[in-house]
Amino acid sequence: MSIRKKYPTDYKAKVVLEILKEEKSVSQLSSEYGIHPSILNRWRNMVIEKLPSFFTDEQKILKT
Structure with a gap:
């Protein structure tokens, strides 16, 4: 039984920012950080998916 790393x-956030900079490939960052590429892709996709809601929430805060 394997133990998931948290x-x-x-x-x-630091790792995803590096992915989004596109200075290194996901494979390179995977090797560098010792994290499987599928996990890095999942993190990136989560950030990209939730990014628009950040701006929506920010506007709600500014209006109040």
Whole structure:
């Protein structure tokens, strides 16, 4: 039985920002951080999916 590794949210954010910069491939970052590429792709997709809601929520806050 394998134990899942848990990563702090700030660490995930740092890694995803590096992915989005596109200076290195996901494969390179996977090797560098020791995290499977499918996990990195999942994190990236989650950020991209939720990014528009950040701006919607920000506008709600600014209007109040």
